[in-house]
Amino acid sequence: MRAAHMDGAGPNDTIVPVILAGGQGTRLWPMSRAARPKQFLSLDGAMSLFQQTLKRVADPARYGAPIVITHHDYRFLVAEQAQEIGINPAAILLEPMARNTAPAITAATLYAQKENPGAVLHILPSDHALATEPGYFAALETARRAAENGALVTFGVTPTAPETGYGYIEIGAERTKGVNDVARFVEKPDSETAQHMLDAGTYVWNSGMFVFEANTFLEEVAALAPEVLAGAKAAIAQGAVDLDFFRLDAKAFEAAPSISVDYAIFEKSSSVAVVPVSFDWSDLGSWDAVWKTGAQDAKGNVGAKNVLFSDSNGSLVLSEKAHVVLDGLDGVVLVASEDAIYAGRLDRAQNVGNIVKQLKSDAKTAPLTQTHTTDYRPWGGYTSVLMGERFQVKRLFVKPGKKLSLQRHHHRSEHWIVVSGTAEVTIDGKMRMVTENESVYLPVGCEHRLGNPGKILLELIEVQTGSYLGEDDIVRIEDAFGRT
Amino acid sequence: MRAAHMDGAGPNDTIVPVILAGGQGTRLWPMSRAARPKQFLSLDGAMSLFQQTLKRVADPARYGAPIVITHHDYRFLVAEQAQEIGINPAAILLEPMARNTAPAITAATLYAQKENPGAVLHILPSDHALATEPGYFAALETARRAAENGALVTFGVTPTAPETGYGYIEIGAERTKGVNDVARFVEKPDSETAQHMLDAGTYVWNSGMFVFEANTFLEEVAALAPEVLAGAKAAIAQGAVDLDFFRLDAKAFEAAPSISVDYAIFEKSSSVAVVPVSFDWSDLGSWDAVWKTGAQDAKGNVGAKNVLFSDSNGSLVLSEKAHVVLDGLDGVVLVASEDAIYAGRLDRAQNVGNIVKQLKSDAKTAPLTQTHTTDYRPWGGYTSVLMGERFQVKRLFVKPGKKLSLQRHHHRSEHWIVVSGTAEVTIDGKMRMVTENESVYLPVGCEHRLGNPGKILLELIEVQTGSYLGEDDIVRIEDAFGRT
Known part of the structure; x- marks a missing residue:
């Protein structure tokens, strides 16, 4: 690909998608919660917004394999949701903490540049709604050509209503067909200003999607936000491969200022261009x-x-x-x-x-902002079904071929009743198969492990009894997901 | 008591409360449902409205043991809710079908008259809210004296707002202190008429509570609604004692016209008097x-x-x-x-x-109007906790000393895990005790029975698996509640 680029980029060059999946938005509560924010939710019962984003960049004629950057806490959600729709990211970069978009995009760009210094990147938020018709891919081609000519390209969506929830971009002179200078960026306006901008016809919504060459972008970061570049560089250099993930170094990443890419780069760089578009788009911000x-x-x-x-x-x-x-x-x-x-x-x-x-500030209601009744884990997940005084009922589901950790509880015993599939259960070193309609008992303190050796989903009902039933009463002795 | 009455009733005579508990109101959906209507619900987390009504007539200095008349379907709810607060009704009469208040009150009055021909009855709906202060019991004494002088007494509540959901009574001349003639009954008014009546100060809300002597009332029924009397009489005469209940004869009761006691008797009788009252009262009709x-x-x-x-x-x-x-x-x-x-x-x-x-007319939503997720049974009850494709999880609770029927299922096997208390489990004739944190398996087709031999509530988690999990897959071989 590098070679193709050196020869003059042609329409057959693929773009590297960088998907931002670390957001922790709260405004779609109670659906969106800290443990499973908006991008991982399906609002229409089909694919999640993150999966829709992955699908949008899945055509190999246009795009290379995606780089996903997400918060450490969401790594299994990202891996599983990608796997669920059969997409294999080139890399999943893990932010050890939230530092806003500038450090995240810089780190992902550095990572992409290592593989392909001249790569054209398409940065995509993963929690927006977007229809690829009309004109989405044509606009992408326009943006790519501009990027190859040294522009940092942003997409500006033609407004259809005086929205006060979006930032706006005033369009300047046309550089080349479909590519304009940016006259100025406008912060989220009041409704009067929004109406004025809608009427003027020369403003577009700032979509948060960007296209640029890795080198161009990094030069601008070096010039405009050197501390961001330094932090991101060190976070990559000192980062570590961890299973299927690339873990950015925490100390280095934390040293990068927490700042948005708009504020740090796009509003300041003279290389920025805007491609006005008119496909349906929403940030689903509320x-x-x-x-x-x-x-x-x-x-x-x-x-x-x-x-x-x-x-x-x-x-x-x-x-x-x-x-x-x-x-x-x-x-x-x-x-x-x-x-x-x-x-x-x-x-x-x-x-x-x-x-x-407000709910977070009260210990009684705070959990309602943190977790859902269904919790997804690398091996599958569980739904809390019923909570009694000294007992709890959960529905567990284990994916084919997956195993939970080898573990022990100090305060609870567990009954498992298999209702679908086959379980491989190991208790104190002794292994047995438990099939549909069979049950098994795990006394307090026993070393046990649950696996799904089959080809279909294993579902079981777990009844816990004991004086303390918290998730933290778990001693992991061995774990396939590095959680011991 | 009859003797006391013949000698001139004194203040020490007790009144027989007749509690109407057969209503099937729908306007408090989704709390109120056909299987457990308003009167059996607790709206404030404490006693149900039916229990509050029982408590209101619990002072033995004022009242004898209550007669409850209810729909056949609610017999266990009535028995258990009474037992729960330690009240033992004199009788629980069962309506085989709903026939409105005239046949129900007539049947209950006939039943009371058998025991005590001169009894003074207090008819109370069981789904209203009522504060006994100020002046409730004083008004009751006033009503009782009027009843002993041959009046059919109704309580009229001084209106505090121009309510359009209540019937009104125009107050006539004062007969004796606190007892007035009825000038006329007014159907639920429009808001203009309601405001007019509120302003006039001579109208009261028709509370649906009545006080009368059994003989007086039955004479009026004979004169004004002879078919109601004939139906109720035959339903009592051909009725049968069934466990703790008195079952009205279905064919006879169905022959009585379905008509309200207001329409059939009170709006027509010249013996009607009204006792105006001012305690807080609501029919909780919406x-x-x-x-x-x-x-x-x-x-x-x-x-x-x-x-x-x-x-x-x-x-x-x-x-x-x-x-x-x-x-x-x-x-x-x-x-x-x-x-x-x-x-x-x-x-x-x-x-x-x-x-x-509207919900009832659609097969998919009809169940939402019929049953709650928790179903109360004579032995306790169960909550449907989770419904899967080929499995179901229930939480069962069995009262101390109670037993479920000896039964068999054709299509499902069951796992029981005891989470509180002790279970007596009989499987194919073999009995064993199962205590907290133990489980037992019931294969398809086995004859089994569950009982609580202990002194505390037995709680267990039931996991059913099978191809058909409907409640009707049950063959009852023996039952303490007459349900075989």
């Missing part, structure tokens, strides 16, 4: 945005089959499990997860962030 | 009424500790399990059971009845 991008019925309501709208208009209802009736309410959002329900007005959906802060 | 009687905070919101009101006013939130945030919504009701959520406007809470009809 329930209001989700409602706008949803499939609205004749009355402007968005909801799945488990929702009954009765004399209601312009509302959004999402429910994981319970059937919902919305009766005589307009412009309302109601989102029901298994353990929390949010109901509010769509026109103040931005307030969800404050609500989450 | 979520709006529940909000009005609830403990409102400074912003007029009613909700338990699992609710966060944010910039919301005058709203009601009830949730069985999930934490609820109501954000920027005023005058709203949100009620969340485990499997259904209703959110609407308080000022159109009457519409819930229509919603339930």
